[in-house]
Amino acid sequence: MRLKCPANFRIIRLPCTGKIDVIHILRAFEKGADGVYVVGCMEGDCHFKTGNFRARKRVAQAAAILDKIGVGGDRVKMYNLSSGEGPLFAQYSIEMDEKIRALGPSPIKVALQAKKEAA
Amino acid sequence: MIIADKKPIEEIIQEVKDYDRLLVLGCNECVTVCEAGGKKEVEVLASALRMHFIKEGKEKKIDERTLERQCDHEYLEEIRDVIDQYDAVLSLACGVGVQFTAEKYHSTPLIPGVNTCFLGANEQRGMWTERCQACGACILARTGGICPISRCAKRVMNGPCGGSSAGKCEINKDLDCAWQLIIDRLRDLGRLDDYEIVAPIKDWSTERSGGPRTVVREDVQV
Amino acid sequence: MNLKTSSKLEKVLKSGHIAVTSECGPPRGSDPKAVTEKGKLIKDHVDVVNITDNQTAMTRMCSLAACIHLKQMGIEPMLQMVTRDRNRIALQSDILGAASFDIHNMLCLSGDHQSFGDCAQGQNVHDIDSMQLLQTVRHMRDNGKFLGGDDIKRPPDIFVGAAANPFADPFEVRVPRLAKKVACGAEFIQTQCIYNLDKFEEWMRRVRERGLHEKVFILAGMTPMKSAGMARYMKNRVPGMDVPDEVISRMAGVPKERQPQEGIDICVEAIQRLKEVEGVAGFHIMAIEWEEKVPEIVERSGLYPRPQV
Known part of the structure; x- marks a missing residue:
């Protein structure tokens, strides 16, 4: 399958989305990411039973924190798909890319760049 | 903890x-x-x-x-x-x-x-509930192992009060009535007769009321 | 007659009369008329008038001051005192204050939790509980001593009682709980409002089984319903209240303008039925903000005129 997909995101592979923690999401933003999305298995199909449910909760926690500090919780999102759904993965990537472009750059990235320029 | x-x-x-x-x-x-x-x-x-x-x-x-x-x-x-x-x-x-x-x-x-x-216990993941108010003079031996001081909204020593309804507290339908729990446990222990023992007026001086507290244990001091 | 106090209620009960008590809620303000007007309405139809103590945890004029207003107009007051708001110093002090005005009746309660009232963020005290308050009053009166052990000059002369709720849970300890209150020194009991007469009679049967009716005077609590809405509210919202469905359907079965009268009829019928129950020594009629109906209820129940003792 040669699927069209935005090239502006970095994939971080995890053994299971249950491995992700709030801090991982926050660190990405601290380092200048404009958005983070977590792609887990279909709900109910987790090899480790509840990994993707845990991930969903942690994504929600990260979103709540990002809202409170003015970065914006809508820059994070949880998606679910099965391993055979390549086209859907590409579609989610495009959807996320469009959404983040509409939101504009993360205020953290803007501030970090301003700091760099001043230095 | x-x-x-x-x-x-x-x-x-x-x-x-x-x-x-x-x-x-x-x-x-x-x-x-x-x-x-x-x-x-x-x-x-x-x-x-x-x-x-x-x-x-x-x-x-x-x-x-x-x-x-x-x-x-x-x-x-x-x-x-x-x-x-x-x-x-x-x-x-x-x-x-x-x-x-x-x-x-x-x-x-x-x-x-x-x-x-x-001071409480891990009731379930993400939920902690109170069990002790550190009154400094434990009465659990007399209350079926359930503490009316920390678990009754009125810390009634001779309960339940008139607000106990279907095993729940008058202040919150999700809150167990401590005295219902005490009575249930006394019954299960075959000690329901103990219910009629009147709890004496409590000495609160070992609690917060007595001022900031100190425990000194000379036996473990070096 | 072996009287222990100067209480009129004690005299009425020990003379073998069916006692009638009622209650007044003090105002949320300082106008004494709010108490005295209510007092006038029921003065001749009851033996003693209870004054509630910040009921439902709403801040009101204090029970003691309202009792004094009644006393000054020749009505025998009953001081209600809850353990929610005062520690043992304040409780003993208020007991002496009441005794200094020759208030001879007191009802010991724990009080509704403050979360129901206008000071939900306040502390509650509960230094002692209602049973221990009974013990305290009896100790002060009978032994003439403070809890701390010192002698009291002119100890209080107070007939002391407690509340009982025959309908609260768990039912199996309802009678043992009464026994505990009697053991703590309760001389009379005023019960929660009774609508489920069968359950109350069952409770009374168990009370008699243990001979408690011979040790304590039981006054059955009565509250006339004003409407079917009130009946439903009491059933669903008031903790520890048992309102059977037939009472609600009977209220709802008459047109709205007839419902107050139906409520009075139900109350009168209940009193007439419970008068015959062995061990029921009197009635405590709590006509909440409806004091003007107390005379009608008393008269129609055959409890008027009140005995002169």
């Missing part, structure tokens, strides 16, 4: 906004187990604060450290060599840890990052 809950991040931002060099200090004991002030929470809070102040265009040094305990001299000594690098410490320990740290580092402002709630 001591149960604490996270303070709202907005409140913390208000308290720390005037300090440029901040140490977020966690504790490895109770607040770690109740997921309010351990290493993980320190990381998340420090990251969020850093981002908030970067976004505001403020240059701040916000570091992270978690001690084995903040209620013990020896562990608190571990930050003695770095404490001067900070304008304030944001402690995620319980109220005991915050105060003990403040006493040790007299000239450093201390800000609490959690609300210390009660």
Whole structure:
């Protein structure tokens, strides 16, 4: 399958989305990411039973924190798909890319760049 | 253990906004187990604060450290060599840890990052419930192992009050009536007759009412 | 007659009369008329008038002051006192204050939780509980001593009682709980409002089984319903209240303008039925903000005129 997909995101592979923690999401933003999305298995199909449910909760926690500090919780999102759904993965990537472009750059990235320029 | 809950991040931002060099200090004991002030929470809070102040265009040094305990001299000594690098410490320990740290580092402002709630148990994941108010004179032997002081909204010593309904407390339908639990347990233990023993007026002088308390154990002193 | 106090209620009960008590809720303000007007309405139809103590945890004029207003107009008051708001110093002090005005009746309660009232953020005290308050009053009266052990000059002369809720849970300890209150020194009991007469009679049967009716005077609590809505509210919202469905359907079965009268009829019928129950020594009629109906209820129940003792 040669699927069209935005090239502006970095994939971080995890053994299971249950491995992700709030801090991982926050660190990405601290380092200048404009958005983070977590792609887990279909709900109910987790090899480790509840990994993707845990991930969903942690994504929600990260979103709540990002809202409170003015970065914006809508820059994070949880998606679910099965391993055979390549086209859907590409579609989610495009959807996320469009959404983040509409939101504009993360205020953290803007501030970090301003700091760099001043230095 | 001591149960604490996270303070709202907005409140913390208000308290720390005037300090440029901040140490977020966690504790490895109770607040770690109740997921309010351990290493993980320190990381998340420090990251969020850093981002908030970067976004505001403020240059701040916000570091992270978690001690084995903040209620013990020896562990608190571990930050003695770095404490001067900070304008304030944001402690995620319980109220005991915050105060003990403040006493040790007299000239450093201390800000609490959690609300210390009660002495309780891990009822289920993400839910903690109160079990003890540290009255200093335990009566559990006489109340079927269930404490009316910590678990009855009126700490009635001879209950239940008239507000007990279908096993629940008058103040909240989700709250068990402590006296219903006591009676159920006495019955199961075959000791329901004990219910009619009148609990005497309690000596509260060993509780908070008697003033700040000290336990001195000469047998373990060195 | 072996009287222990100067209480009129004690005299009425020990003379073998069916006692009638009622209650007045003090105002949320300082106008004494709010108490005295209510007092006038029921003065001749009851033996003693209870004054509630910040009921439902709403801040009101204090029970003691309202009792004094009634006393000054020749009505025998009953001081209600809850353990929610006062520690043992304040409780003993208020007992002496009441005794200094020759208030001879007192009802010991724990009080509704403050979360129901206008000071939900306040502390509650509960230094002692209602049973221990009974013990305290009896100790002060009978032994002439403070809890701390010192002698009281002119000890209080107070007939002391407690509340009982025959309908609260768990039912199996309802009678043992009464026994505990009697053991703590309760001389009379005023019960929660009774609508489920069968359950109350069952409770009374168990009370008699243990001979408690011979040790304590039981006054059955009566509250006339004003409407079917009130009946439903009491059933669903008031903790520890048992309102059977037939009472609600009987109220709802008459047109709205007839419902107050139906409520009075139900109340009168209940009193007439319970008068015959062995061990029921009197009635405590709590006509909440409806005091003007007390005379009608008393008269129609055959409890008027009140005995002169």
